[in-house]
Each structure stands twice: as structure tokens, then as C-alpha cells.
Amino acid sequence: MAATVVVLARNRNLFAVIVLSGAYSFLMATVLMAMDAVDVSMTEASVGAGISTVLFLSALFLCDSEEARPLHRPWMPLAVAVAVVGLLVYGTWGLPEFSDPNAPIHKHVAPRYLNEMKNEVDVPNVVTAVLASYRGYDTLGEVTVVFTAGAGVLALLRRRRKDRR
Amino acid sequence: MKHDLILRVVAKLLIPFILLFGLYVQFHGDFGPGGGFQAGVILAAAVIFYALIFGLADARNVVPEPLVESMMAIGVLVYAGVGVAGLLLGGNYLDYFVLGRDPIAGQHRGIFWVEVGVAITVSGVMLKVFYMFAGRGKVDQ
Numbered sequence A: 001m002a003a004t005v006v007v008l009a010r011n012r013n014l015f016a017v018i019v020l021s022g023a024y025s026f027l028m029a030t031v032l033m034a035m036d037a038v039d040v041s042m043t044e045a046s047v048g049a050g051i052s053t054v055l056f057l058s059a060l061f062l063c064d065s066e067e068a069r070p071l072h073r074p075w076m077p078l079a080v081a082v083a084v085v086g087l088l089v090y091g092t093w094g095l096p097e098f099s100d101p102n103a104p105i106h107k108h109v110a111p112r113y114l115n116e117m118k119n120e121v122d123v124p125n126v127v128t129a130v131l132a133s134y135r136g137y138d139t140l141g142e143v144t145v146v147f148t149a150g151a152g153v154l155a156l157l158r159r160r161r162k163d164r165r
Numbered sequence B: 001m002k003h004d005l006i007l008r009v010v011a012k013l014l015i016p017f018i019l020l021f022g023l024y025v026q027f028h029g030d031f032g033p034g035g036g037f038q039a040g041v042i043l044a045a046a047v048i049f050y051a052l053i054f055g056l057a058d059a060r061n062v063v064p065e066p067l068v069e070s071m072m073a074i075g076v077l078v079y080a081g082v083g084v085a086g087l088l089l090g091g092n093y094l095d096y097f098v099l100g101r102d103p104i105a106g107q108h109r110g111i112f113w114v115e116v117g118v119a120i121t122v123s124g125v126m127l128k129v130f131y132m133f134a135g136r137g138k139v140d141q
Helices: A002-010 A014-034 A038-060 A076-091 A110-120 A126-134 A136-164 B007-028 B036-054 B058-063 B065-088 B102-138
Strands: none
Touching: A002 A014, A002 A136, A014 A038, A038 A136, A038 B036, A110 A126, A126 A136, A126 B102, A136 B036, A136 B065, A136 B102, B007 B036, B007 B102, B036 B058, B036 B102, B065 B102
16 A cells, blocks of 8 residues: 555656556455454445546546646645654554453444444344434434535536636 | 447346335345345435436436435334434333333334335435536536
């Protein structure tokens, strides 16, 4: 993955960058799979590697396939990025170990979901039960967000078309 | 790519299976990984694949643009409608317990329709965004 990122950052050919970011998404999906997040991994593979690669390619069709050279040396953004990475790594020291059963996240509502789900919802996949039933409001919000995003793209791209005519 | 024989044959072989896999992910989401969001994306990907191989005009014939636009809204309405159905049957908003004969059946029915709504909206939005991007070049020329 690190090699993919380095090549991604150095490459100026946008076609190669798009294909590599698709490969990066697949690697990310494998990592999520290894962390037992199968549903998230599936979403990453289909959205990250599939749809967004196609969307990038269709956007690339409309513009130049070589990235322009930047006018300034990217020292300032690099410093900001390194600082943020430092902060995030510092933050992870305060987190509990991966798959630690005593982590606060496993003490809050997760035991109730896991123990009572059989009597309340009775769906073999707990993720689906939490997503669609316990957290139904959140998912309704997410669907509305997807709808709003689509409507926004529609409004933006369509108006420009009418102006051209 | 319209005259590329191998691509056309392979696409024709693959697309039914992609659609079938999308439906599997949709309706098997209660038992295994998957659900409305992933299924919607896979179904949209099948149509996008068709559009890439056979051209945008053919894809627009198969899945017309007004249908895609209304799918975006229908999904949200189905989801919200499940909530309203719960209200009408005497429960709280998005309360599935009242939807079936017993609470468990109600939960199953509620989850089923909610996932259908998610899949419809997600595949509609994905397809619409793709149509928008893919159709722009022709307008500009």
C-alpha cells in the first residue's frame, strides 16, 4: 500500500493515477476484510474501486491527461500534512488496543445489540440489524444525504448545459 | 468500443451474473455481508458496464433517464414511507414492530423495505452521476 501511495503522489499521468487509486481501494478492501469488517470491505471494493474509478475516468475524458506542474514548491502543504499525521499518530496512542474486549466501544451499547438482537430482530447479520433497525434514523439520514448529493450534481451540471445553449 | 467483438461477448456473458449478484447481495443482506447500499452500487455498476461497452445511447434506452431521476426520490420515499406506515399502524416513526403479525416478522418486513429503499436511491444516484459525466463531452463538442 505504501508503494502505491508513493507512486500515486509522484506520478503526473492522470490515467495511471486513476488506475492506481483503484488498486489502492482494492488493497484497502483487503485490509478491511482482514479486520473482519466484511460489509465495509464490500462497500470499499464496489464504490472506491468500481464506481469512483469509472467516474474519474469519465471526468478524465473531459480534461487533459497530464497533470500541470505546480507553480510553487509544495513545502507549506507538506508541512501541514506532516503536522496532521503527527497529531493523528499522537491521538492513536490514547486509543485502546485493536480488538481489546475491554475497550469502551464494546461496553456501551454493543453487548445489548449482540445479546438482545436474537429476541428483538432475529436477523443473522448483526450489521444489517444495527444499520436498518436500531440505527434506522441514521440510515434514513444517510439515504437523504446520498439523494441530496445526487440532486446537487444534477442541479450543477444541468444548469451549465442550458447556459451553453 | 462499439465494434469490439470480444468485449461485447464478454459483457453480454457477465452482465446477467452481475445483476444476479446484486440481487443476491440485496436479499441476502440479512444473512451475510451486504445490503441495500452495496447492492445498489453493484446494480448501477452493471448498467455502467453496459454503457461503457455498448455506448451511452443504448444504456439510456435500457434504463431511461427519467426513470433514473425518479429512482433517486422513490428510494427515499420508500424508506420514509416505512416510517409513516409504522406511524399509521400505531407505532413510533421507523418502528418496525407493528408492521407484521408479531414483532419479529414486523422487524423483518421493515428491514426488507428499508433496504429496498436504500438500494433504489443509491443505484439511481450513481447512475445519474455517471450519465451526467459521460453525457457532458457530447454537449460541449
